[in-house]
Amino acid sequence: xxxxxxxxxxxxxxxxxxxxxxxxxxxxxxxxxxxxxxxxxxxxxxxxxxxxxxxxxxxxxxxxxxxxxxxxxxxxxxxxxxxxxxxxxxxxxxxxxxxxxxxxxxxxxxxxxxxxxxxxxxxxxxxxxxxxxxxxxxxxxxxxxxxxxxxxxxxxxxxxxxxxxxxxxxxxxxxxxxxxxxxxxxxxxxxxxxxxxxxxxxxxxxxxxxxxxxxxxxxxxxxxxxxxxxxxxxxxxxxxxxxxxxxxxxxxxxxxxxxxxxxxxxxxxxxxxxxxxxxxxxxxxxxxxxxxxxxxxxxxxxxxxxxxxxxxxxxxxxxxxxxxxxxxxxxxxxxxxxxxxxxxxxxxxxxxxxxxxxxxxxxxxxxxxxxxxxxxxxxxxxxxxxxxxxxxxxxxxxxxxxxxxxxxxxxxxxxxxxxxxxxxxxxxxxxxxxxxxxxxxxxxxxxx
Amino acid sequence: xxxxxxxxxxxxxxxxxxxxxxxxxxxxxxxxxxxxxxxxxxxxxxxxxxxxxxxxxxxxxxxxxxxxxxxxxxxxxxxxxxxxxxxxxxxxxxxxxxxxxxxxxxxxxxxxxxxxxxxxxxxxxxxxxxxxxxxxxxxxxxxxxxxxxxxxxxxxxxxxxxxxxxxxxxxxxxxxxxxxxxxxxxxxxxxxxxxxxxxxxxxxxxxxxxxxxxxxxxxxxxxxxxxxxxxxxxxxxxxxxxxxxxxxxxxxxxxxxxxxxxxxxxxxxxxxxxxxxxxxxxxxxxxxxxxxxxxxxxxxxxxxxxxxxxxxxxxxxxxxxxxxxxxxxxxxxxxxxxxxxxxxxxxxxxxxxxxxxxxxxxxxxxxxxxxxxxxxxxxxxxxxxxxxxxxxxxxxxxxxxxxxxxxxxxxxxxxxxxxxxxxxxxxxxxxxxxxxxxxxxxxxxxxx
Numbered sequence: 001x002x003x004x005x006x007x008x009x010x011x012x013x014x015x016x017x018x019x020x021x022x023x024x025x026x027x028x029x030x031x032x033x034x035x036x037x038x039x040x041x042x043x044x045x046x047x048x049x050x051x052x053x054x055x056x057x058x059x060x061x062x063x064x065x066x067x068x069x070x071x072x073x074x075x076x077x078x079x080x081x082x083x084x085x086x087x088x089x090x091x092x093x094x095x096x097x098x099x100x101x102x103x104x105x106x107x108x109x110x111x112x113x114x115x116x117x118x119x120x121x122x123x124x125x126x127x128x129x130x131x132x133x134x135x136x137x138x139x140x141x142x143x144x145x146x147x148x149x150x151x152x153x154x155x156x157x158x159x160x161x162x163x164x165x166x167x168x169x170x171x172x173x174x175x176x177x178x179x180x181x182x183x184x185x186x187x188x189x190x191x192x193x194x195x196x197x198x199x200x201x202x203x204x205x206x207x208x209x210x211x212x213x214x215x216x217x218x219x220x221x222x223x224x225x226x227x228x229x230x231x232x233x234x235x236x237x238x239x240x241x242x243x244x245x246x247x248x249x250x251x252x253x254x255x256x257x258x259x260x261x262x263x264x265x266x267x268x269x270x271x272x273x274x275x276x277x278x279x280x281x282x283x284x285x286x287x288x289x290x291x292x293x294x295x296x297x298x299x300x301x302x303x304x305x306x307x308x309x310x311x312x313x314x315x316x317x318x319x320x321x322x323x324x325x326x327x328x329x330x331x332x333x334x335x336x337x338x339x340x341x342x343x344x345x346x347x348x349x350x351x352x353x354x355x356x357x358x359x360x361x362x363x364x365x366x367x368x369x370x371x372x373x374x375x376x377x378x379x380x381x382x383x384x385x386x387x388x389x390x391x392x393x394x395x396x397x398x399x400x401x402x403x404x405x406x407x408x409x410x411x412x413x414x415x416x417x418x419x420x421x422x423x424x425x426x427x428x429x430x431x432x433x434x435x436x437x438x439x440x441x442x443x444x445x446x447x448x
Numbered sequence: 449x450x451x452x453x454x455x456x457x458x459x460x461x462x463x464x465x466x467x468x469x470x471x472x473x474x475x476x477x478x479x480x481x482x483x484x485x486x487x488x489x490x491x492x493x494x495x496x497x498x499x500x501x502x503x504x505x506x507x508x509x510x511x512x513x514x515x516x517x518x519x520x521x522x523x524x525x526x527x528x529x530x531x532x533x534x535x536x537x538x539x540x541x542x543x544x545x546x547x548x549x550x551x552x553x554x555x556x557x558x559x560x561x562x563x564x565x566x567x568x569x570x571x572x573x574x575x576x577x578x579x580x581x582x583x584x585x586x587x588x589x590x591x592x593x594x595x596x597x598x599x600x601x602x603x604x605x606x607x608x609x610x611x612x613x614x615x616x617x618x619x620x621x622x623x624x625x626x627x628x629x630x631x632x633x634x635x636x637x638x639x640x641x642x643x644x645x646x647x648x649x650x651x652x653x654x655x656x657x658x659x660x661x662x663x664x665x666x667x668x669x670x671x672x673x674x675x676x677x678x679x680x681x682x683x684x685x686x687x688x689x690x691x692x693x694x695x696x697x698x699x700x701x702x703x704x705x706x707x708x709x710x711x712x713x714x715x716x717x718x719x720x721x722x723x724x725x726x727x728x729x730x731x732x733x734x735x736x737x738x739x740x741x742x743x744x745x746x747x748x749x750x751x752x753x754x755x756x757x758x759x760x761x762x763x764x765x766x767x768x769x770x771x772x773x774x775x776x777x778x779x780x781x782x783x784x785x786x787x788x789x790x791x792x793x794x795x796x797x798x799x800x801x802x803x804x805x806x807x808x809x810x811x812x813x814x815x816x817x818x819x820x821x822x823x824x825x826x827x828x829x830x831x832x833x834x835x836x837x838x839x840x841x842x843x844x845x846x847x848x849x850x851x852x853x854x855x856x857x858x859x860x861x862x863x864x865x866x867x868x869x870x871x872x873x874x875x876x877x878x879x880x881x882x883x884x885x886x887x888x889x890x891x892x893x894x895x896x
Contacts, residue, residue, distance in 0.1 A: 041552075041556060042555075042556055042559050042742070043733060043736055043737075043742075045556065045560070045729075046563075046729045046730065046732050046733035046736065046742065047729075047730070047733055049725075049726070049729055050725075050726030050727075050729050050730050053722040053725060053726050054722060054723070054726055056722070057719050057722045057723075061718075061719075104489075104552070104553075105552075105553075105556050107490075108489060108490055108493065108553050108556075111490050112493070115494075270509075271505050271509075273769070273773045274501040274502060274504070274505045274773055274774075274777075275502070275505075277497075277498075277501060277773070277774055278497070278498030278501050278502055279498075281493075281494045281495075281497055281498050282494065282495070282498050284494050285491060285494035285495055288491055288494065289491075294490075294491075294494065317766065318765065318766035318767075318768075318769035318770050319766075319770065320766075321721070321766035322766050322767065322770040325721045325722055325725070326722075326725055329722075
């Protein structure tokens, strides 16, 4: 760790010294407000991106040591670098690192990263997990969506009057809150199971199946919510949804066979990488133009991409590595920069709402899944573990929340509250799971 | 080919249809000048990037079939999509694809791609090629730099009065022109040799050694030229160069051992990718702050990176793939967008200069290397082949030219002339080599 801190400090210190020594350039502290609008963001990106990458990696390492999934560390790194911590503790440093003229650049890189990430999520979605899973998975999954969804709507009734943005209909606000309560982070959950060697156990495969079903359900629901938010009339919503259905049909009936054919052909393999990247971007454009969000198209393309073929994996591997290591940290920081916990301030009422949202989210998803699993014939200990796992919201929730903020469905305040809920419900997953796993099988009822 | 054209046309057509059908969105042809400045470049990037990637790949494929290195096709693709062709034949399409508000985004992505590419160039620079190469390589390399360099200065005397920008000193203009005459494209040359199975022959290893030496010499010379251009006084130039030397020393004496230690440590390998990417960006920032160009820092970091270790190669592989496939095409298009052959227009005098530049460039580099090689005891046929290879300027020249345009050392007109020279001297390499290889050994003097 010292080694790579050294690797950063030496060049940075060198650059700063040079900057100060260099007579030709502007003084480091000089303010030139008129130049801000036209300032070249490239030099600033050259310093901001390394800081982002290294802080993310550092936090990932720290969280990894605390037996937490590393991605949670990266999510925290984003918040750390945002106005909620760096901006609060060292405003000058924050302003220097993320000046307003850098925002469009970070924004676009984060969006490209998000679109590529959503493609990977779709690509890694194993539909085989769901097929032939039997009643347990279907029941748990349906209940683990329905219960938090319903509790989200009830919560919305309470929150709408004081916390919704003007111009946002109750239906939109309630549906969005309901979806954000229902999310499970499939990638984080899979990571957690692998880290603990649970991925090949019955519990592991059941949770994965449920999470996969929840994932699909959550994206479908979110698409519906977005359609209601971007159309004022019910007819408009219907048109958007019809277009979306047509788009999905196009993807499955035309793009999927084309891609499969491409992968099999000799010539196709040489062009596979640029074609796949282009297809991801164009699909993202398709859903964006329909009026839902770009992420849906990218996710769909991932779902219809040919799998189980070493060629595709080999081509996608560098995209995955680059996206996860370089672009996704930018998304976390982009999210962190938008998260203003200061909006909650010292307003106890807002913190009360925040607490309520957390409790409802955890109870709705965790308890709902637990009870559903037990009803489906699974013992209490396993049911509790499943409940703890399904409560993990992580990255998926952040994607959903950003869509909500992008489209003006929620205010920055509600965004901050929901990010807080995401952090808490994600961080509690690993310790909760450890606690439950320590319970002796046979004496589990005490734990409830 | 039909297959992937189909893959593009279907989603694009789908998106366009949807765009037209969708009542909520703005009409496709609507002009909203006031919105241009604040328009979100992301949706446009989602269409422009696929077009760039696919046109680059298409051109690469076409040039590959003509026994040309594929990268030349990509360079042409950039020009095709620029104002010189697409902008001329279909101005409305060009405006639609590359609206002004997309320029900053393309710019920054191209710059990131260029910096990562220069790191790869440095990383792949095999210093072992040069060591113990003997008199021939050193002689040929020195002459193949000195002769075009001198001819560049002579050319500058002729061109300075009518073609230089006001405010650019003769020294800067002449040195820049001299460097741009001396460049050899190491990556393209290596590709050409591998494609023809020549890379393990004496000719192949000699040309690679010469090209590697030329590469280092060209970057050093360019750094000097940039230092003279950005400083008005000789003292300023000396300070910049002293800083640069200190930076190089820092890279070799501090960063190189640190990186080597990092690669060997267990913990280091887990963080190798973000640390390497961060180090590339910070080094680029270092040289940019010194007042030379960001590319030097990235190149230097590549040079000092630990090699011959499977770990580093494995970590760098995804960066290479992503950079070469996704980011480098953006650099070509960025260059193409800046290349305005229309500036030459119908002005016969300018076309005359263009022709003169091409002749001087080809003769200076090609004939210079040929004569030097023959003087060093290599037979005429091999010497001619070497001359043909060293004349290949490709991508490296484009990097140099962009630096010149960035720093205001050359006008857009001279830029266009030099891009034309680059295209001609790069494209002629493969056919010239084929022609020379067909000469019966023994009867070569006729070919001269």
